[in-house]
Amino acid sequence: MKFTPDHLLKTLAVVFCWLYSPAHAQTAKALEENKQLTATILHLDSLFWQTYNECNIEANARYLKEDVSFYHDKGGVTKGVEALNNALKNNICGNPHQKVRREAVAGSVNVHPMRDGDKMYGAILSGEHYFYISYDGKPEKREGVASFTHLWLLENNAWRMANVLSYNHREAPFATTRKEMVLPANALKQYEGTYTNKQFGSFTVKSNGSYLEMEGGGAKMSLFAERPDFFFSKERDLQFEFSTDPRRKVSKIIVHEKGNAVDELAKE
Numbered sequence: 001m002k003f004t005p006d007h008l009l010k011t012l013a014v015v016f017c018w019l020y021s022p023a024h025a026q027t028a029k030a031l032e033e034n035k036q037l038t039a040t041i042l043h044l045d046s047l048f049w050q051t052y053n054e055c056n057i058e059a060n061a062r063y064l065k066e067d068v069s070f071y072h073d074k075g076g077v078t079k080g081v082e083a084l085n086n087a088l089k090n091n092i093c094g095n096p097h098q099k100v101r102r103e104a105v106a107g108s109v110n111v112h113p114m115r116d117g118d119k120m121y122g123a124i125l126s127g128e129h130y131f132y133i134s135y136d137g138k139p140e141k142r143e144g145v146a147s148f149t150h151l152w153l154l155e156n157n158a159w160r161m162a163n164v165l166s167y168n169h170r171e172a173p174f175a176t177t178r179k180e181m182v183l184p185a186n187a188l189k190q191y192e193g194t195y196t197n198k199q200f201g202s203f204t205v206k207s208n209g210s211y212l213e214m215e216g217g218g219a220k221m222s223l224f225a226e227r228p229d230f231f232f233s234k235e236r237d238l239q240f241e242f243s244t245d246p247r248r249k250v251s252k253i254i255v256h257e258k259g260n261a262v263d264e265l266a267k268e
Contacts, residue, residue: 033120038111041123041152044159045109053101055093057085065153065160073167101132101140114151122162125150130172145172178232178239180224182210187228191242195253195265203265205253214240 044063051060061081070078070087078084092100109127113120126149134140151163188207195203203216205223212223212231223231223240231240239256255263 034113037113037120037123040159041111041125042109044152045125045150048161049102049104052088052092055088057089057093060088061085063159063161064164065155065162068161068164070164071166074169097136099134099140101134103130103132105129105145120154122151122153123159125152139177142172142175145170174236176232176234176237178224178226181226183225183228188212188225190250193250194268196268197263197265199263202268 048060048063051057051063064081064084066081067079068081068084070084072078075087078087105128108129109125112124112126114122114124126147128145128147130142131144131146132140133143146166147168149163149165149167150161152159153162185207188211191212192206193204195205197203200217203214205212205214207213208222211225214221214223221233221235221238223233226232226239229242229244231242232238233240237258239259241254241256241261242250243252243254245251251267253265253267254261255265
């Protein structure tokens with residue numbers, strides 16, 4: 001079909017009619033409300049978890065309805081703000097040797113508006129979060145990850161949580177805090193070779209650009225230097241220390257797991 005100036009005028013007329021129609025105005029209003037809602041709920045959520053991380057139980061209760069229901073896939077159901085506060089006080093905040101910190105998984109959190117016709121009455125907040133634990137002031141470690149769904153309700157111009165669901169608790173993926181250093185190619189070359197272990201068999205170590213690759217037992221692992229003779233995995237809490245003999249030749253690998261020496265591999 002040939003496109004004529006008349007077609008263009010008709011198309012523009014349809015566009016202008018839509019832009020100035022009640023339907024478009026309602027859509028624009030809803031989008032703006034959703035934007036404001038997201039900002040409000042995310043702000044309140046950040047304040048709520050701040051009180052959790054600080055074990056400020058009194059302040060934590062301000063974000064919960066009196067008849068709040070908490071559903072946990074491992075710990076069952078807790079009804080009422082008083083019972084939930086007591087659980088927080090006696091568990092997460094009850095051990096003076098332990099500090100727990102919650103942190104949302106970046107990019108996982110979403111806010112969904114809840115309406116009754118045109119009236120906004122609530123919001124569902126969902127996502128995933130990590131839990132970090134430190135003991136006796138030592139550096140914290142990421143221990144677990146879980147999914148969450150919170151129902152926030154707007155009553156008497158105040159937002160509070162009515163239902164809290166915490167589920168899909170599992171071990172958190174490993175995340176190293178070790179810093180990688182770049183070694184020259186000749187420094188990496190000295191570690192190449194075959195290493196053996198009576199229980200696990202032979203492993204081959206080769207240099208690959210700025211890091212080492214270890215292969216054996218049906219698996220391959222990349223090793224990154226933290227020190228000239230000390231390497232680590234970014235996938236597991238494993239470290240590999242290359243030891244030398246009196247002639248300063250590499251003789252073995254000492255394997256560390258979670259900071260402890262657990263095994264050795266002798267160089268052939």
